[in-house]
Amino acid sequence: MAFGKNFFDNVLAADGAKRILLCEDYPYRLVTTHSINIPTTWLQPVLIKARNENILPPYKFDDVIYYMLDCGFQYISIDSGILWRVSNLETDLDNKKFNKIAEALGGPAADMVSHIKVAAAFLNEIWKAYDPPLKQKAQTGKILECLTEGRRKEITAIIKYLYMLTKSSNKFSEYVLDWLKGHFYLPFDNRNH
Secondary structure, eight states: OOSOHHHHHHHHHHHHTTOOEEOSOHHHHHHIIIIIOOOEEOHHHHHHHHHHTTSSOHHHHHHHHHHHHHTTOOSOOOOHHHHHHHHTOTTOTTOHHHHHHHTTSOOTTOOHHHHHHHHHHHHHHHTTSSSOOHHHHHHHHHHHHHHHTTOGGGHHHHHHHHHHHOOOOHHHHHHHHHHHHHTTSSOOOGGGO
């Protein structure tokens, strides 16, 4: 009675149909799983399975993830594949879609080791070329911004780990150093400019 009739409508429907309850609300899933013993999941694992089994094409998966992020969904996982595909979209001239997806990296609740690994895999693709185009440099800056936002005390560890995982050119190192200076994480040295 504490939850009301609407709470149980979906639960009973899932149970009666012997289906998994699909729900984005974590407390709702928790109550359902532990109290009533109905299997539950949230949307993203279903989408990943559909993509991996070629039911959902990667570009459609990317669109859904973008729309979920744009609608304010939290706890959306991304991988380097989605970053790479979106970074190469000819229709994303202003990087709006790329930036929204990149913003899933970092944040106060992030598993930073995992997020840095995703970023490094993506950056390895961009910086395979000795000196990538300006658009990809801007995307690199966005990735760095997302990883370091709100983590000023951890910036050295984040950048060191990112360097350790990237197999990129000296141009990448130069870019990161300039980015750090431009964001006032490192002092400017007038003799070098």
